[in-house]
Amino acid sequence: xxxxxxxxxxxxxxxxxxxxxxxxxxxxxxxxxxxxxxxxxxxxxxxxxxxxxxxxxxxxxxxxxxxxxxxxxxxxxxxxxxxxxxxxxxxxxxxxxxxxxxxxxxxxxxxxxxxxxxxxxxxxxxxxxxxxxxxxxxxxxxxxxxxxxxxxxxxxxxxxxxxxxxxxxxxxxxxxxxxxxxxxxxxxxxxxxxxxxxxxxxxxxxxxxxxxxxxxxxxxxxxxxxxxxxxxxxxxxxxxxxxxxxxxxxxxxxxxxxxxxxxxxxxxxxxxxxxxxxxxxxxxxxxxxxxxxxxxxxxxxxxxxxxxxxxxxxxxxxxxxxxxxxxxxxxxxxxxxxxxxxxxxxxxxxxxxxxxxxxxxxxxxxxxxxxxxxxxxxxxxxxxxxxxxxxxxxxxxxxxxxxxx
Ligand SMILES: *[C@@H]1O[C@H](CO)[C@@H](O)[C@H](O)[C@H]1NC(C)=O
Ligand SMILES: *[C@@H]1O[C@H](CO)[C@@H](O)[C@H](O)[C@H]1NC(C)=O
Numbered sequence: 001x002x003x004x005x006x007x008x009x010x011x012x013x014x015x016x017x018x019x020x021x022x023x024x025x026x027x028x029x030x031x032x033x034x035x036x037x038x039x040x041x042x043x044x045x046x047x048x049x050x051x052x053x054x055x056x057x058x059x060x061x062x063x064x065x066x067x068x069x070x071x072x073x074x075x076x077x078x079x080x081x082x083x084x085x086x087x088x089x090x091x092x093x094x095x096x097x098x099x100x101x102x103x104x105x106x107x108x109x110x111x112x113x114x115x116x117x118x119x120x121x122x123x124x125x126x127x128x129x130x131x132x133x134x135x136x137x138x139x140x141x142x143x144x145x146x147x148x149x150x151x152x153x154x155x156x157x158x159x160x161x162x163x164x165x166x167x168x169x170x171x172x173x174x175x176x177x178x179x180x181x182x183x184x185x186x187x188x189x190x191x192x193x194x195x196x197x198x199x200x201x202x203x204x205x206x207x208x209x210x211x212x213x214x215x216x217x218x219x220x221x222x223x224x225x226x227x228x229x230x231x232x233x234x235x236x237x238x239x240x241x242x243x244x245x246x247x248x249x250x251x252x253x254x255x256x257x258x259x260x261x262x263x264x265x266x267x268x269x270x271x272x273x274x275x276x277x278x279x280x281x282x283x284x285x286x287x288x289x290x291x292x293x294x295x296x297x298x299x300x301x302x303x304x305x306x307x308x309x310x311x312x313x314x315x316x317x318x319x320x321x322x323x324x325x326x327x328x329x330x331x332x333x334x335x336x337x338x339x340x341x342x343x344x345x346x347x348x349x350x351x352x353x354x355x356x357x358x359x360x361x362x363x364x365x366x367x368x369x370x371x372x373x374x375x376x377x378x379x380x381x382x383x384x385x386x387x388x389x390x391x392x393x394x395x396x397x398x399x400x401x402x403x404x405x
Pocket of ligand 1: 058059060061130131132133134180181182183248249250251302303304305381382384
């Protein structure tokens with residue numbers, strides 16, 4: 001009897017933090033449900049641009065020296081989304097890269113947005129972008145692609161005067177089973193997040209359990225491609241350096257801190273970068289040690305750090321609404337006849353549906369500030385800002401165009 005009571009008490013004590021944490025997430029979904037969602041707009045004037053030219057741009061990164069934003073836009077995500085589990089039959093459009101000249105926010109749209117031409121890119125027809133990162137010194141763009149055979153990190157050399165992206169090589173590794181965001185250290189070293197241990201494609205039930213229970217199955221992997229750059233047969237060196245529940249966006253905050261968004265915990269995890277571990281390999285692996293976390297009132301998706309050191313956090317306040325929005329884009333954005341054939345309720349839903357966005361910023365001195373919580377621009381996933389030119393860009397996972405403020 002005493003033993004049973006003790007064991008029960010112990011189980012409750014062990015589970016309580018987990019249940020408390022999960023209850024907070026459920027509370028967020030309750031509070032951010034469409035009927036209760038309180039809008040916030042502290043962006044100042046803003047504009048949705050290129051709505052009829054690009055959609056589903058998951059990533060934006062800034063090349064501030066040139067006042068250019070590189071966008072990766074994948075309309076194919078409506079039929080093929082390996083993170084949210086959309087796998088529809090039929091042809092899947094491929095992703096494209098764009099350069100947006102944000103120096104001229106008032107220029108005609110036809111002048112300020114240019115598509116990058118791929119050169120020698122064998123997998124052009126099966127390119128599905130998630131995270132990207134750019135090493136400016138070597139003009140190397142790293143882009144996660146959920147290729148149908150196996151996910152890869154595609155490396156390109158960008159020429160931003162000729163607007164070309166020349167394919168250099170594809171990086172594949174067993175530790176890159178579900179690659180998502182990339183943070184570059186230098187021309188040959190970078191961190192990649194894998195959002196889940198169980199992929200929705202192979203293990204849908206376990207994947208959902210992992211996400212809903214907030215199990216730390218996601219990884220941060222340190223990659224060194226220098227041996228592979230020296231000779232095509234050279235190995236890619238990969239090591240897991242941290243585990244995070246639903247590891248999503250990642251960036252390097254300063255010399256001593258790496259930040260990782262946990263989408264299942266509605267939090268940003270801070271890791272301190274320790275001295276490199278001893279290793280026989282050419283580049284020793286950095287050691288990341290968990291230091292703290294910042295809770296946010298939405299599921300944090302992607303992160304970026306501005307030149308003045310502000311952390312930008314974009315994400316999803318109400319997952320059920322986003323889930324439905326994602327699953328219906330193939331009809332709502334599909335060919336005209338598909339929409340005409342759809343049931344009247346679906347046509348009505350398409351006409352007025354949205355998925356809420358939330359963008360906040362954080363500094364150690366100023367704390368957390370909310371910039372945008374609204375449905376007018378849907379499904380925000382990345383926010384970047386040029387703090388010198390005072391231009392910010394928000395992109396949406398399933399949005400038409402980008403928001404510029
Ligand atoms: C998020 O944005 C950063 C730029 O700060 C980029 O490096 C990263 O790969 C992006 N990831 C995703 C998944 O959008
Ligand atoms: C890096 O950022 C962390 C978190 O804000 C802070 O505690 C630390 O002092 C910063 N380090 C440097 C070298 O600025």
